[in-house]
Amino acid sequence: MVDTPSPREPSPKDPSAKEPKEPKEPKESSPEEPTLEEQIAAYQREFKDLDPQVEQVVSALGRLHRRMNVAYGRQTATLGISNAEWEVLKGLVLSGAPYRLGPGELAKSLCLTPAAMTHRIDRMVTEGLVTRERDETNRVRVIIELTDAGREKWLEAMRLATVFEEELLQDLSDEERGALGEMLTRLLRRVEES
Amino acid sequence: MVDTPSPREPSPKDPSAKEPKEPKEPKESSPEEPTLEEQIAAYQREFKDLDPQVEQVVSALGRLHRRMNVAYGRQTATLGISNAEWEVLKGLVLSGAPYRLGPGELAKSLCLTPAAMTHRIDRMVTEGLVTRERDETNRVRVIIELTDAGREKWLEAMRLATVFEEELLQDLSDEERGALGEMLTRLLRRVEES
DNA sequence: GCCTTAGTCTTTAGCTTCGAAGTTTAGGGT
DNA sequence: ACCCTAAACTTCGAAGCTAAAGACTAAGGC
Numbered sequence: 001m002v003d004t005p006s007p008r009e010p011s012p013k014d015p016s017a018k019e020p021k022e023p024k025e026p027k028e029s030s031p032e033e034p035t036l037e038e039q040i041a042a043y044q045r046e047f048k049d050l051d052p053q054v055e056q057v058v059s060a061l062g063r064l065h066r067r068m069n070v071a072y073g074r075q076t077a078t079l080g081i082s083n084a085e086w087e088v089l090k091g092l093v094l095s096g097a098p099y100r101l102g103p104g105e106l107a108k109s110l111c112l113t114p115a116a117m118t119h120r121i122d123r124m125v126t127e128g129l130v131t132r133e134r135d136e137t138n139r140v141r142v143i144i145e146l147t148d149a150g151r152e153k154w155l156e157a158m159r160l161a162t163v164f165e166e167e168l169l170q171d172l173s174d175e176e177r178g179a180l181g182e183m184l185t186r187l188l189r190r191v192e193e194s
Numbered sequence: 195m196v197d198t199p200s201p202r203e204p205s206p207k208d209p210s211a212k213e214p215k216e217p218k219e220p221k222e223s224s225p226e227e228p229t230l231e232e233q234i235a236a237y238q239r240e241f242k243d244l245d246p247q248v249e250q251v252v253s254a255l256g257r258l259h260r261r262m263n264v265a266y267g268r269q270t271a272t273l274g275i276s277n278a279e280w281e282v283l284k285g286l287v288l289s290g291a292p293y294r295l296g297p298g299e300l301a302k303s304l305c306l307t308p309a310a311m312t313h314r315i316d317r318m319v320t321e322g323l324v325t326r327e328r329d330e331t332n333r334v335r336v337i338i339e340l341t342d343a344g345r346e347k348w349l350e351a352m353r354l355a356t357v358f359e360e361e362l363l364q365d366l367s368d369e370e371r372g373a374l375g376e377m378l379t380r381l382l383r384r385v386e387e388s
Numbered sequence: 389g390c391c392t393t394a395g396t397c398t399t400t401a402g403c404t405t406c407g408a409a410g411t412t413t414a415g416g417g418t
Numbered sequence: 419a420c421c422c423t424a425a426a427c428t429t430c431g432a433a434g435c436t437a438a439a440g441a442c443t444a445a446g447g448c
Binding site: 390394395400406407409411417418 | 419421423425431438443446448
């Protein structure tokens with residue numbers, strides 16, 4: 001998860017409230033959210049035999065993933081769907097035409113339990129993104145099929161996502177992008193083998 | 195976390211059950227969980243103007259994070275704590291001696307709501323990992339303090355985690371590790387700026 | 389032909405989280 | 419002195435997920 005916990009928004013707080021006469025000193029050193037460097041320094045302070053190189057990779061990776069999910073969430077929200085629903089659309093589209101899958105297969109590809117799929121599909125059917133029907137040749141199976149509206153939503157979300165991802169990687173050269181992807185893939189293979 | 199959704203275990207299924215006479219053909223092509231390469235190929239098939247390099251970075255990153263969380267979860271489970279509790283211990287230790295923080299500060303450093311912290315702390319107090327007491331000089335504040343047992347748990351978890359992380363990165367040379375960490379940090383900075 | 393076994397989806401109960409309202413305390417203005 | 423606002427935590431209600439149990443269907447042995 002997997003992960004798709006909807007991240008917390010700081011609750012923007014009506015800015016029309018009266019402006020405080022004095023901005024009120026930031027309290028002295030707000031320990032709100034330590035930066036990455038501070039966090040790694042703290043780790044070294046508290047745990048002597050720690051490889052800072054390894055820690056930097058692991059910590060940056062975790063933070064990056066969290067921030068990206070927040071960004072994706074903001075984008076899908078503008079389309080009127082949740083991050084969770086976007087994941088379902090992804091699963092269906094990636095299965096290829098004619099975009100039909102059973103709830104169980106969808107659940108596997110999203111690393112969810114079948115029970116969770118049942119409820120997600122309930123919502124998405126009422127929103128017109130997918131249809132649910134029983135397979136008449138094998139009445140045990142249920143078939144979820146992407147609607148045209150669902151496919152269109154997926155396309156819009158993809159367009160937003162690719163723009164964001166391109167911005168994210170704008171500081172990396174082509175060689176760097178290739179090297180980064182290759183190294184991440186190597187790590188993934190290592191962890192999937194065990 | 196976003197983060198820390200407890201991942202689903204495939205439910206090991208009692209192995210003492212009778213062995214099927216024939217292992218029963220894998221059904222022909224189990225589309226269970228597409229591999230990374232298959233997934234990227236599917237994306238290109240369904241969305242023509244997609245940069246495969248970018249997609250590889252993004253997809254590998256997401257998968258890697260999920261697998262790592264599963265691995266961490268297995269480790270903390272052997273210590274008798276959950277991934278969520280481990281995060282709280284991390285937050286306290288990283289704040290430095292004397293390992294005291296308010297629930298609100300803890301919540302911020304973990305990207306959770308204060309409400310969630312209240313419940314997590316309830317559990318951890320009964321398990322003896324932390325103590326909760328009111329600050330006598332400012333009776334609004336509550337102070338969560340790490341116990342010796344809690345600190346010991348954190349140390350054990352750190353030892354397991356560092357072993358795992360070292361294994362994860364074993365295929366990367368020192369230069370590669372440095373480059374990887376630096377690139378991830380650059381991406382993080384980019385996304386944190388906006 | 390019946391019955392067991394396995395497979396697929398849904399339902400139920402419990403847990404964790406979030407958002408919002410509620411409670412208690414501190415500090416400042418009148 | 420009183421009250422008002424802000425801050426910090428807790429409580430409440432709703433939503434989502436998981437694991438386990440339930441219902442229904444297909445397939446195969448006796």
